Amino acid sequence: xxxxxxxxxxxxxxxxxxxxxxxxxxxxxxxxxxxxxxxxxxxxxxxxxxxxxxxxxxxxxxxxxxxxxxxxxxxxxxxxxxxxxxxxxxxxxxxxxxxxxxxxxxxxxxxxxxxxxxxxxxxxxxxxxxxxxxxxxxxxxxxxxxxxxxxxxxxxxxxxxxxxxxxxxxxxxxxxxxxxxxxxxxxxxxxxxxxxxxxxxxxxxxxxxxxxxxxxxxxxxxxxxxxxxxxxxxxxxxxxxxxxxxxxxxxxxxxxxxxxxxxxxxxxxxxxxxxxxxxxxxxxxxxxxxxxxxxxxxxxxxxxxxxxxxxxxxxxxxxxxxxxxxxxxxxxxxxxxxxxxxxxxxxxxxxxxxxxxxxxxxxxxxxxxxxxxxxx
Amino acid sequence: xxxxxxxxxxxxxxxxxxxxxxxxxxxxxxxxxxxxxxxxxxxxxxxxxxxxxxxxxxxxxxxxxxxxxxxxxxxxxxxxxxxxxxxxxxxxxxxxxxxxxxxxxxxxxxxxxxxxxxxxxxxxxxxxxxxxxxxxxxxxxxxxxxxxxxxxxxxxxxxxxxxxxxxxxxxxxxxxxxxxxxxxxxxxxxxxxxxxxxxxxxxxxx
Numbered sequence: 001x002x003x004x005x006x007x008x009x010x011x012x013x014x015x016x017x018x019x020x021x022x023x024x025x026x027x028x029x030x031x032x033x034x035x036x037x038x039x040x041x042x043x044x045x046x047x048x049x050x051x052x053x054x055x056x057x058x059x060x061x062x063x064x065x066x067x068x069x070x071x072x073x074x075x076x077x078x079x080x081x082x083x084x085x086x087x088x089x090x091x092x093x094x095x096x097x098x099x100x101x102x103x104x105x106x107x108x109x110x111x112x113x114x115x116x117x118x119x120x121x122x123x124x125x126x127x128x129x130x131x132x133x134x135x136x137x138x139x140x141x142x143x144x145x146x147x148x149x150x151x152x153x154x155x156x157x158x159x160x161x162x163x164x165x166x167x168x169x170x171x172x173x174x175x176x177x178x179x180x181x182x183x184x185x186x187x188x189x190x191x192x193x194x195x196x197x198x199x200x201x202x203x204x205x206x207x208x209x210x211x212x213x214x215x216x217x218x219x220x221x222x223x224x225x226x227x228x229x230x231x232x233x234x235x236x237x238x239x240x241x242x243x244x245x246x247x248x249x250x251x252x253x254x255x256x257x258x259x260x261x262x263x264x265x266x267x268x269x270x271x272x273x274x275x276x277x278x279x280x281x282x283x284x285x286x287x288x289x290x291x292x293x294x295x296x297x298x299x300x301x302x303x304x305x306x307x308x309x310x311x312x313x314x315x316x317x318x319x320x321x322x323x324x325x326x327x328x329x330x331x332x333x334x335x336x337x338x339x340x341x342x343x344x345x346x347x348x349x350x351x352x353x354x355x356x357x358x359x360x361x362x363x364x365x366x367x368x369x370x371x372x373x374x375x376x
Numbered sequence: 377x378x379x380x381x382x383x384x385x386x387x388x389x390x391x392x393x394x395x396x397x398x399x400x401x402x403x404x405x406x407x408x409x410x411x412x413x414x415x416x417x418x419x420x421x422x423x424x425x426x427x428x429x430x431x432x433x434x435x436x437x438x439x440x441x442x443x444x445x446x447x448x449x450x451x452x453x454x455x456x457x458x459x460x461x462x463x464x465x466x467x468x469x470x471x472x473x474x475x476x477x478x479x480x481x482x483x484x485x486x487x488x489x490x491x492x493x494x495x496x497x498x499x500x501x502x503x504x505x506x507x508x509x510x511x512x513x514x515x516x517x518x519x520x521x522x523x524x525x526x527x528x529x530x531x532x533x534x535x536x537x538x539x540x541x542x543x544x545x546x547x548x549x550x551x552x553x554x555x556x557x558x559x560x561x562x563x564x565x566x567x568x569x570x571x572x573x574x575x576x577x578x579x580x581x582x
């Protein structure tokens with residue numbers, strides 16, 4: 001991990017270092033508007049993790065929304081083409097409905113987007129940045145990789161009814177093989193195909209362990225083998241990085257096929273009970289906006305970091321200076337400046353606030369600081 | 377240390393016996409006392425005894441790595457967890473029930489009393505029937521008897537409570553049983569332990 005300026009919380013440390021990392025790979029900062037036309041989200045509702053959006057009318061009568069997502073705005077406005085790429089990163093707050101609290105909450109996000117002629121190297125480079133980003137949060141992390149082409153095609157091949165696919169997909173996302181098999185039977189899926197779906201949903205492990213199993217599930221199908229081949233190729237590029245040992249294969253990670261194609265991924269660190277990073281290749285979204293370019297990117301949920309890496313030890317200030325009317329106020333001001341310049345966090349007040357945790361308590365008298373007890 | 381959330385009561389005791397059989401015993405778990413946390417450092421396991429409806433919350437939030445919860449709770453709350461095994465224990469059904477002589481007036485919204493608001497809404501939406509939900513927290517069967525609702529949507533195990541109150545099942549919505557669930561992060565960082573427990577429990581319950 002890097003050295004940080006003092007006083008930063010973990011999420012601030014992470015965003016500080018990642019700005020440097022993203023810029024070192026040619027990504028430019030993008031500052032988007034906090035409000036966006038509601039129509040953008042309405043037309044792309046299933047791209048959002050939760051469909052609900054806070055809306056309001058602008059003074060000129062347009063229906064606006066408090067931005068629930070950054071990627072949509074950036075993707076809509078990109079000028080990139082397959083031969084003229086664009087690399088952007090952002091640090092923004094988005095407003096989303098929390099499925100747990102059923103209240104709107106502000107979520108602090110940091111992410112990057114690469115638009116252009118996306119090939120396996122470009123995907124591998126972005127995954128490499130995702131690995132480095134996770135390592136910056138915590139050395140105990142994993143990045144799970146999936147492929148939309150694999151699970152999408154397997155479902156299409158094995159489950160004839162479109163309605164049944166959605167329910168079976170839910171089971172896949174929950175690694176729920178018992179209900180998957182019941183639903184598959186009801187939908188007329190053969191036991192052998194239901195077994196393939198079940199094996200794909202529960203497959204989890206390193207690429208070395210899982211790629212042969214994925215090939216077995218593919219059972220000679222050219223489309224499935226192509227997806228496995230792409231994963232193998234990208235993993236091959238990334239194996240140059242020592243962090244690639246933290247990559248896992250997990251086909252239960254699925255996103256909306258209307259937007260995502262090819263590789264998708266999610267990152268986890270041990271201390272956070274849900275995914276802290278999410279991303280993938282989303283060429284389909286760009287073609288919905290009429291752009292002739294591919295896209296790959298990811299977002300990090302900084303608020304998840306701040307809620308799990310809290311600083312509960314230590315003190316709020318290093319030196320607390322008590323003074324009264326007899327103090328030379330000019331000399332007191334100089335003293336606080338001196339301490340601050342020496343790297344101390346200092347407060348000078350007549351009384352100590354009840355909840356404040358102080359390192360040293362001093363009284364300022366006759367131009368000097370004298371250490372005293374807190375209740376002195 | 378593996379943290380396990382178990383529902384207080386008969387189901388929790390049954391599951392604990394299974395877990396202790398496969399090497400996760402914890403002395404004192406079955407004693408009649410008010411303790412809520414039981415730990416066996418040697419076996420690397422800590423049990424929390426929680427209200428059955430709260431098991432999913434403990435597991436989703438990562439306070440527990442794994443847990444056992446009824447499918448009714450998972451359907452009702454939609455917890456974001458992995459559902460790794462159907463234990464086949466605590467089998468029952470979520471049903472629509474009412475008085476024996478009830479007949480439906482399809483010309484007006486149906487009044488449905490339940491504590492499973494989401495299950496009831498999803499079911500009636502699937503058959504395109506307009507309903508008025510009356511959320512209750514217990515003694516659901518009373519609602520049709522005193523005219524509070526037309527029907528109830530509730531768990532039916534043997535049906536004896538319904539029979540004693542001159543009521544019967546009209547429709548079965550979904551069969552229910554206990555499920556072994558895991559937190560999504562714990563599944564990744566304790567994969568070998570959790571997969572092994574799921575496999576051993578499968579062998580014990582098949």
